[in-house]
Amino acid sequence: MRLSNYFLPTLKENPAEAQIVSHRLMLRAGMIRQTSAGIYAWLPLGHRVLKKIEQIVREEMDRAGAIELLMPTLQSADLWRQSGRYDSYGKEMLRIQDRHEREMLYGPTNEEMITDIFRREVKSYRDLPRNLYHIQWKFRDEIRPRFGVMRGREFLMKDAYSFDLDEAAARRSYQKMFISYLRAFSRMGLKAIPMAADTGPIGGDMSHEFIILAETGESEVFCDRTLVDMPAPGDEVDYEADLTPVIEQRTSLYAATDEKHDAAKFEADVPEGNRLSARGIEVGHIFFFGTKYSEPLGALVAGPDGKDVPVQMGSYGIGVSRLLGAIIEASHDEDGIIWPESVAPFKVGLINLKSGDADTDAACAKLYATLTKAGVEVLYDDRDERAGAKFSGMDLIGLPWQLVVGPRGLKNGVVELKERATGNREELSADAAVKKLIG
């Protein structure tokens, strides 16, 4: 993409309304703009990152055997009356009347709707287990939306729902999601720690939050330091094998959010040097809640003995849009964002130090064409701007690599390649730079 044709309105100054660094940087880097309180438009740069995060989540859900579908944003109030949550959900639920005065709502989550879809179609244990997920916009009418996309009102969530015949099978479904979450967050460059958590308005018997550590986190968390650097299961993970050992390796170590924290147990279980108390950001939350929805909604299946039983369910959420904020909180410096390559909006920022100079333009055009053809995503700053503005702009938006091309270097047959994360710079031939970037 040539910057002269793009829509990337960066800001030099810190916007007054942004209290945390990710919100400031997303506004300054031209990724989002607020359109109403807690509601954002995703400008092209932000949209690209959103799509990449969504795709990583999708791939890891599919790998774990979940099946994608798509439920609508608006739901009928009737279903929520059947589960009993219509009245209990409170003012965070956005309630709507249509032209025929039917009561609707903008879905804050989808337990009721997916249970309804399931109960209409599935009647036998032979069609179990199933895990159905979607990636769809949700709305929660926060009383004080803040921190940009971290606590917005309209937000993109991946929510999955598992259906099993009995509790043992449901626990296996839960374990698959546990592993899938570790893998997805790790692929985004995040160290996410699963922590025992409260179940809140979803309800249920077992729950883990996936937390990344950041000073600006909203929750206080406590854990064994060993968990922070424990690597996620690799590509060799076999979802059909017994996942219990991998899960227990983590859950046997202390990790809890504020609400679940037990100071005495923390001190008893964790050696002093390993005790970590920190702020954390929730990026995922998984629940096992048995028959909490299947029973009131009548989602029954015939078991092997022919008798109908309510299905055992769990639900599994990832805050897709919130993850952009979380990744930036975890990965930035004073100059701007530092994107992990897996979610970067472009891999390379190509900087033309003298737009209008025929040789430099030609060298840049060739690099741009070669890299693009090889499938490398390049943002080419071809604008007639001074070099300083181009450098600081690229640092701000945080692409992993900057490829700097100017008349002086070209005379010596070199271009400069800078790695954003380390600041390392290297002079090399254009061909060598291409080779390195195509990798």
Added chain:
Amino acid sequence: MRLSNYFLPTLKENPAEAQIVSHRLMLRAGMIRQTSAGIYAWLPLGHRVLKKIEQIVREEMDRAGAIELLMPTLQSADLWRQSGRYDSYGKEMLRIQDRHEREMLYGPTNEEMITDIFRREVKSYRDLPRNLYHIQWKFRDEIRPRFGVMRGREFLMKDAYSFDLDEAAARRSYQKMFISYLRAFSRMGLKAIPMAADTGPIGGDMSHEFIILAETGESEVFCDRTLVDMPAPGDEVDYEADLTPVIEQRTSLYAATDEKHDAAKFEADVPEGNRLSARGIEVGHIFFFGTKYSEPLGALVAGPDGKDVPVQMGSYGIGVSRLLGAIIEASHDEDGIIWPESVAPFKVGLINLKSGDADTDAACAKLYATLTKAGVEVLYDDRDERAGAKFSGMDLIGLPWQLVVGPRGLKNGVVELKERATGNREELSADAAVKKLIG
């Protein structure tokens, strides 16, 4: 995907509520389920087609130089007051009050919001032209939603908005979209005819609807028959060249929807044998409306002479979710859907004629693995069902190819390959079938 692990609830009987064939077939093929009046959940099979159509639209928008972003579903009423449409839009607009009693609405379209985003960021003619688009759910509170996804209330639309300094440039932007639409629909296997159309609530001076012919179409249309089979511009199309000749080749021939129809002109311009009057389905609509929104909303840019002028705008919509219905209306037979390969949910349906038979299972497993590894999307019917049910199920869901494997054929070293569109069957070795499908 193995059908035994999938979620594909097909129906044997025609659902009573469905009046047109696409609605019937989408329900029967397990693609959608209604969750409220005119609101649908997209089950896995339907979701896959939706994503493919979306991707074709995206690629053709990008190719034409448009830039993707994403605006939220909910909008503030204030902006619509500035354009004057808040009161005029009527009951089709779903109006919402949030917990602070702020007036919001579920966007039926985005002229106001994109103009607001644009006016905040762009101040100079040097940043023009721009074409910004998004693919997002919209809501129109139809008084009588019907025909499934063809006239639903919550629907997925691609809407693009162009910004130019003057009318001549704006017409070029309009022409690019015109070409891009011809290409996108053609890639989906549709013959879409651009027709002079009314501008309706969007307003403006120039407008074309893209219509496909189908008996169940809601509009009556009139055109020169020559247009029906005129091929879309190919990959060689150069969006920077003068597009006028390509556009005039079409617009010089008579084509109009009911509201714009001029019977006398039709008879005068079109030779009798070429006069076609038929029913049509609108799948796209493009508008040029100059300063209709930029003026009231104050979207001004400084021209080369330093004077501020309101930008010249157009908007360009494609009904992404509606297209599933339109494609089915155009491509089905008495047995079910016939998907064009470009939008098919899977390319191949692999039918195991004797699940449980060790040799047949092994042959199928090998074919499934080989094709999947080669990037061919396969739906493998591995269920313990009789052959007849498997055949009719595959015909119903309409995958382009059926690969049939049974013990008798295997003894003779052959499998059967059936092309859904023609019904042609061919016996060949498994290797030859693989080669043909990977092709």
